[in-house]
Amino acid sequence: MAAPTTAAMAQNSADNMRMSADSNKRDVRILNIESAKAIADAVRTSLGPRGMDKMVSRAKTGEVIITNDGATILNKMQVQQPAAKMLVELSKSQDVVAGDGTTSVVVICGSLLKKALELLEKGIHPTVISDAFDKACQYAVKFLEEEFAVPVSVDDRESLLKAATTSLSSKVVSQYSNLLAPMAVDSLLKIADKSSGMIDLKNVKVVCRQGGTIDDSEMIEGLVLDQRASKAAGGPTRVEDAKIALIQFQISPPKTDLESNVMVNDYAAMDRILKEERNYILRIVKKIKASGCNVLLIQKSILRDAVTDLSLHYLAKAKIMVVQNIEREEIEHISKSLGCLPISHVDHMKPEKLGSAALVETASVGKGKVVKITGVANPGHTASVLLRGSNKLVLEEAERSLHDALCVIRCLMQKRALIAGGGAPEMQLSLKLSAWAKTLAGLDQWCVRAFAEALEIIPYTLAENAGLNPIQIVTELRNLHASGKKYHGINVRKNVISDMMALDVVQPLLVSTSALSLATETLTMLMKIDDIVPCR
Numbered sequence: 001m002a003a004p005t006t007a008a009m010a011q012n013s014a015d016n017m018r019m020s021a022d023s024n025k026r027d028v029r030i031l032n033i034e035s036a037k038a039i040a041d042a043v044r045t046s047l048g049p050r051g052m053d054k055m056v057s058r059a060k061t062g063e064v065i066i067t068n069d070g071a072t073i074l075n076k077m078q079v080q081q082p083a084a085k086m087l088v089e090l091s092k093s094q095d096v097v098a099g100d101g102t103t104s105v106v107v108i109c110g111s112l113l114k115k116a117l118e119l120l121e122k123g124i125h126p127t128v129i130s131d132a133f134d135k136a137c138q139y140a141v142k143f144l145e146e147e148f149a150v151p152v153s154v155d156d157r158e159s160l161l162k163a164a165t166t167s168l169s170s171k172v173v174s175q176y177s178n179l180l181a182p183m184a185v186d187s188l189l190k191i192a193d194k195s196s197g198m199i200d201l202k203n204v205k206v207v208c209r210q211g212g213t214i215d216d217s218e219m220i221e222g223l224v225l226d227q228r229a230s231k232a233a234g235g236p237t238r239v240e241d242a243k244i245a246l247i248q249f250q251i252s253p254p255k256t257d258l259e260s261n262v263m264v265n266d267y268a269a270m271d272r273i274l275k276e277e278r279n280y281i282l283r284i285v286k287k288i289k290a291s292g293c294n295v296l297l298i299q300k301s302i303l304r305d306a307v308t309d310l311s312l313h314y315l316a317k318a319k320i321m322v323v324q325n326i327e328r329e330e331i332e333h334i335s336k337s338l339g340c341l342p343i344s345h346v347d348h349m350k351p352e353k354l355g356s357a358a359l360v361e362t363a364s365v366g367k368g369k370v371v372k373i374t375g376v377a378n379p380g381h382t383a384s385v386l387l388r389g390s391n392k393l394v395l396e397e398a399e400r401s402l403h404d405a406l407c408v409i410r411c412l413m414q415k416r417a418l419i420a421g422g423g424a425p426e427m428q429l430s431l432k433l434s435a436w437a438k439t440l441a442g443l444d445q446w447c448v449r450a451f452a453e454a455l456e457i458i459p460y461t462l463a464e465n466a467g468l469n470p471i472q473i474v475t476e477l478r479n480l481h482a483s484g485k486k487y488h489g490i491n492v493r494k495n496v497i498s499d500m501m502a503l504d505v506v507q508p509l510l511v512s513t514s515a516l517s518l519a520t521e522t523l524t525m526l527m528k529i530d531d532i533v534p535c536r
Contacts, residue, residue: 040110099407211366
């Protein structure tokens with residue numbers, strides 16, 4: 001037998017290197033996909049009204065959070081693998097765009113990755129898979145917008161309530177949805193600019209107070225401040241027919257720009273200093289009183305005390321109610337809410353810069369106190385909500401749930417259409433995409449069919465989390481959709497399949513379309529990674 005030539009040996013060596021490189025790329029893709037799937041599986045049990053809650057505990061601080069919000073769970077997890085971090089960022093992106101569906105988007109992405117891995121093992125190139133999935137996503141979004149969605153008017157309060165209630169149904173505080181949903185709707189309608197559709201959720205101020213139950217929560221027609229009124233020197237804590245000033249200057253003796261010490265050698269000099277301080281403060285208080293102000297909101301000061309005991313004494317004598325330590329971030333919201341202007345110097349205290357309200361009072365709420373301002377004469381496009389809860393964990397989850405409900409209504413303001421919930425859109429999309437795949441040729445047919453199958457993970461998980469037989473339920477649901485009942489989904493309350501539109505189980509179109517688009521985009525990025533390069 002002849003010995004192999006040098007050229008043949010070189011060719012074999014090159015083939016081995018190429019095979020090694022291909023194997024390395026495949027291993028990297030498999031590692032990335034498996035890591036991302038592990039993140040998706042971690043939150044999959046939290047999907048839907050019957051989903052489980054997660055208790056997140058931080059070892060360093062001892063902080064404990066109980067939630068089933070996908071974005072919150074993933075944000076608190078310490079993820080090291082780069083591809084797995086992309087799913088955490090995916091959940092954050094969905095939270096920014098839609099505010100809801102943060103668990104669904106991760107579950108869908110995990111299912112798409114599983115199908116992509118099966119296609120890879122059949123020898124289909126990653127670029128072909130990602131391109132076909134992108135086409136399928138565009139088809140799905142177009143179908144939802146044109147054939148499945150139901151248009152809704154922003155003046156239709158009932159439709160907004162249905163969407164908010166559906167969003168709250170999967171939360172820990174779902175039993176209070178009949179209270180929180182109207183709060184969210186009324187708050188958004190107050191701050192919404194209906195002509196442009198622009199909504200800034202910063203205009204909704206939520207004050208949380210421990211004590212009582214969530215049933216004690218209320219929406220304040222005016223403004224609520226979590227600071228308390230000063231009772232020093234017997235100052236008033238309730239003022240009717242209030243004239244409110246929002247000031248950013250200090251009512252205290254001035255300090256020098258540079259650090260310096262003043263040496264006082266005799267009592268006469270000390271008396272002169274104290275007298276001058278009293279006169280200085282008294283002049284400021286007289287100017288405030290002359291403007292007609294009887295309620296003073298004072299911004300927190302860093303360089304020196306905003307008020308002193310002496311200034312509080314004079315303000316109490318003038319029957320002026322004082323609320324201290326207003327944060328800098330709250331100034332804009334308070335100014336909008338009360339129709340007043342921030343005043344940076346005492347010489348600018350003019351009646352036209354003051355806000356007017358029928359009543360300003362200190363109210364006891366749980367263990368603490370808040371200041372309520374009601375009957376505002378010129379209210380702005382803002383809203384205030386006072387949330388109550390029996391403990392910190394419930395209170396934090398109620399605040400997160402209210403935020404999600406606000407985001408859902410904001411989605412409806414931006415894209416004014418509703419779709420059915422309960423896994424109905426995903427099942428309908430799966431049927432439509434499977435039918436469309438039969439019209440395609442080549443590898444695209446395989447890929448689009450895999451995309452269609454991946455979407456069935458949502459009804460499958462809803463049934464699984466509700467304790468039902470997922471295979472039986474999904475098969476029955478598929479048959480109903482094939483017979484033309486496109487709005488039928490899984491009713492986890494009664495463990496049957498029902499018409500979701502008739503049950504008012506609806507969600508904004510934007511939540512589903514953004515979830516599909518973001519999940520597909522993340523998969524495309526992961527499929528095109530063939531190596532991980534560590535660096536310092």
